[in-house]
Amino acid sequence: MSKLLTDLIEALRCLPGVGGKSAQRMAFHLLERDRERGQRLAQVMAQAMREIGNCSRCRNFSETPVCTLCASSSRDRQVLCVVESPTELAAIEQATGYRGQYFVLLGRLSPLDGLGPEELGLDRLAERLAEGEIEEMIIATNPTVEGEATAHYLAQLARAGNVRPTRLAHGVPLGGELEFVDRGTLAHAFGSRQSLD
Amino acid sequence: MSKLLTDLIEALRCLPGVGGKSAQRMAFHLLERDRERGQRLAQVMAQAMREIGNCSRCRNFSETPVCTLCASSSRDRQVLCVVESPTELAAIEQATGYRGQYFVLLGRLSPLDGLGPEELGLDRLAERLAEGEIEEMIIATNPTVEGEATAHYLAQLARAGNVRPTRLAHGVPLGGELEFVDRGTLAHAFGSRQSLD
Numbered sequence: 348m349s350k351l352l353t354d355l356i357e358a359l360r361c362l363p364g365v366g367g368k369s370a371q372r373m374a375f376h377l378l379e380r381d382r383e384r385g386q387r388l389a390q391v392m393a394q395a396m397r398e399i400g401n402c403s404r405c406r407n408f409s410e411t412p413v414c415t416l417c418a419s420s421s422r423d424r425q426v427l428c429v430v431e432s433p434t435e436l437a438a439i440e441q442a443t444g445y446r447g448q449y450f451v452l453l454g455r456l457s458p459l460d461g462l463g464p465e466e467l468g469l470d471r472l473a474e475r476l477a478e479g480e481i482e483e484m485i486i487a488t489n490p491t492v493e494g495e496a497t498a499h500y501l502a503q504l505a506r507a508g509n510v511r512p513t514r515l516a517h518g519v520p521l522g523g524e525l526e527f528v529d530r531g532t533l534a535h536a537f538g539s540r541q542s543l544d
Numbered sequence: 545m546s547k548l549l550t551d552l553i554e555a556l557r558c559l560p561g562v563g564g565k566s567a568q569r570m571a572f573h574l575l576e577r578d579r580e581r582g583q584r585l586a587q588v589m590a591q592a593m594r595e596i597g598n599c600s601r602c603r604n605f606s607e608t609p610v611c612t613l614c615a616s617s618s619r620d621r622q623v624l625c626v627v628e629s630p631t632e633l634a635a636i637e638q639a640t641g642y643r644g645q646y647f648v649l650l651g652r653l654s655p656l657d658g659l660g661p662e663e664l665g666l667d668r669l670a671e672r673l674a675e676g677e678i679e680e681m682i683i684a685t686n687p688t689v690e691g692e693a694t695a696h697y698l699a700q701l702a703r704a705g706n707v708r709p710t711r712l713a714h715g716v717p718l719g720g721e722l723e724f725v726d727r728g729t730l731a732h733a734f735g736s737r738q739s740l741d
């Protein structure tokens with residue numbers, strides 16, 4: 348196989364979920380029938396890697412200093428949702444009807460990895476709270492050990508700023524069968540059972 | 545979501561097997577943790593789309609006038625395998641121990657699509673045969689209606705050039721259960737049953 352083709356197949360493997368076989372299929376597909384879209388993808392990808400930075404206000408991905416979500420005048424300014432990463436922001440934005448503000452930590456508290464309050468931009472978050480508009484902070488960090496520790500820290504930060512902290516509800520996933528729910532979640536959901544009256 | 549990010553997600557969908565959800569996952573993955581490899585992929589992809597052409601001898605993908613397979617002095621020059629596309633050449637090269645020459649049609653005879661002998665480079669193939677080195681032409685077009693018609697045409701071309709045409713064997717795929725083999729294949733395999741003595 349040609350050197351350049353081998354290089355392309357190898358480079359495609361940086362995409363998540365793409366192994367050697369899919370990478371080869373992708374390379375051949377582009378070369379055999381879609382060179383124009385391949386060219387376009389290469390150009391957009393280079394530009395995105397180079398130009399997409401982080402919003403100075405919420406730290407979400409943005410190629411402008413302030414992102415479109417932060418710049419929007421139609422979103423609720425009393426609620427701020429804190430997430431670990433842009434992926435989770437996108438998931439919430441797409442799955443829920445939430446129309447408030449966001450703050451992206453770009454990580455979670457992890458002292459061993461050198462991730463402290465400063466790296467997560469918590470000074471900037473404190474400034475946001477000090478502006479006085481925000482009334483509720485929805486803490487949407489992941490339900491992992493580090494995510495929970497981060498949530499705990501954020502809740503203290505919120506209270507110190509006179510902001511009400513809330514946390515996503517834990518429980519049995521919709522459509523999930525009890526049999527396959529992990530024991531911790533099941534125990535929590537059982538203990539937090541709610542009245543149907 | 546930012547314009548550039550939306551563009552990247554949309555552009556990634558040109559990859560086979562990549563829908564909206566995977567495209568979004570890929571874009572976030574590259575931006576969040578693999579920008580360098582994303583840059584490299586963009587660069588290699590642009591170069592491959594621009595520079596990979598076809599070998600002047602076998603029409604396989606190549607960024608040099610003559611590909612490495614054709615240039616190799618260690619491959620058998622008496623056998624020529626004819627395939628429809630570079631994908632199939634790669635499949636044969638990877639699955640079999642074949643060490644002969646190739647010729648890639650870049651299509652199959654399809655008069656309604658304007659694909660005739662000229663578009664498939666059959667004049668060039670005839671010249672190869674006329675060189676006198678080739679003794680066997682392995683016809684490995686796909687077992688479709690058009691692939692079979694192409695195989696028929698190629699066999700005539702081979703015979704006219706005093707070359708022995710052969711065709712890949714049809715039959716029940718290894719590891720396939722008879723129950724799930726299509727009727728045509730099953731009938732053919734039954735009719736072509738071979739003695740075990």
Ligand SMILES: [Zn+2]
Pocket residue numbers: 402403404405406407413414415416417418
């Ligand atoms: Zn923002």
Ligand SMILES: [Zn+2]
Pocket residue numbers: 599600601602603604610611612613614615
């Ligand atoms: Zn060649």
